[in-house]
Amino acid sequence: MSSLGELQRLGSSTAGPPRKRDNRAAFFFLSPWFAGLVLITAGPVAASFVLGFTDYNLIQPPEFNGLENFQRMLHDERLHHALGVTFTYVFVSVPLQLAFALGLALLLDRGMRGLAFYRSVFYLPSLLGTSVAIAVLWRQIFGADGLFNQVLGWFGVQGQSWISDPGTALSTLIVLNVWTFGAPMVIFLAGLRQIPVMYYEAAAVDGASKARQFRSITLPLLSPIIFFNLVLQIIHAFQSFTQAFVVSGGTGGPSDSTMFYTLYLYQRGFHSFDMGYASALAWLLLVIIAIFTAINFWASKRWVFYDD
Template structure:
């Protein structure tokens, strides 16, 4: 007597489902293989150093000796005892709140001029974009320091006009604004993005408003600005993040000191001095995490404010 059980037949739908699962699994492994260089870089070059920095921010680490655990002592000293920390925040806030609006306004104004369909638009666009490529270099910062010095080109031109100008770099009242001017001069990247946004605005809006008797200013306020608010929002976020991390200009113009009288002591420059001049790497790591928190806070505030002033063509905000 045969006691063997008959093998149940696999339905075609179940077989297709299993084949699809195998194919998806193979595609998943293939995708993971192609992503592996990025994932390895993320872990080794980003997440790993961030974790190490967070640990070091809780220690006394001078590079030459092993880290010594301090807990939150670095953060306590930073907010309670370090007067230069508050000074660096003041200088950085002045730089950000002055340079970012000026750069965006200047970039938008130039983009509006280039949007007129003039001849040689590509050449003008390239010329105006060059400062963004070169402005962050040490050579340009040194040239800028020479131009704004007491006997620099700027003062020589003003002197011929009968204006006796101060030494912009050596005067504590104006030193930070020399860095602001250098930042505003690098408006090219924002200008290109604004110009791209202006190209997307349909001419039908302007034709319809002209029929209703709207002038150029009215068209700019009622049509151009509202439609361009998503682009303004993007540029604002990017410039805020970049400005808080500004370092090269302040380092070169002040010869790495943050002077005169700490008037150009940007936060990133003070962080650098703590870590690489005084070898207080644990303290510098704590400053780096505070900077990350500041950038996150201001970015969050910009995103929250966007609900009130950023308009999208589909009616959403």
């Protein structure tokens, strides 16, 4: 009994401190993440916000200039052109990419053999599409002597340097973004697998065609997945940089036809050393993405359907 009492007293005396020790241990192991959040993310974000109101060339100390950087945006014709190029890229490539991803997901959902293999192969472009190597390869494919022109030559069509033509250079980057359909396709495929088969069986008994089943069953039940992919791909498209940088050699050419917003921001910051203006441009991009995200969430109330 005495030994049992001593164990109880020992347990009661150490009941409080272990929880504090556990908390200290948790904070200790989380400290690298908090340090990264402050030093790598939160700190630079706060610094860019402050620099957006300054004249800073990376050499001399920043000088406060109020709203001058934001006023310059109203008269910056090249910025307006970059916005037009970026909006065209987003509004054309994202719907095409999602439509292509959904079509392949519907095809794979039919239960073909080797589904895991095809799913992995189709997902691979999403892993490689934003790399420098693929951008270089894309420039070679659509060059004057590239693979695309060789295929056209089989049909007697004389090709051109699609990358060097201002009328088609942006289209090649749109095709590249559509090619990276793997990630949304996998998400679409997972969503299709969650739709109960009994809905389609009941619709087939009522005489509904495949097209009617797609409109009345698949699209409504898949609308949350479509909304999720739409938001993510719009954000990703607005942040596209590597493709345009590599294909155009960092110039946004030819004739600024591939001058993405992010590429113009990079040029202002690291070519012209106008870091104050570049910081203001970065915050404008954040506002643009936030506006489009808010519009999507507002519009989703009209076309996204949930179980509840």
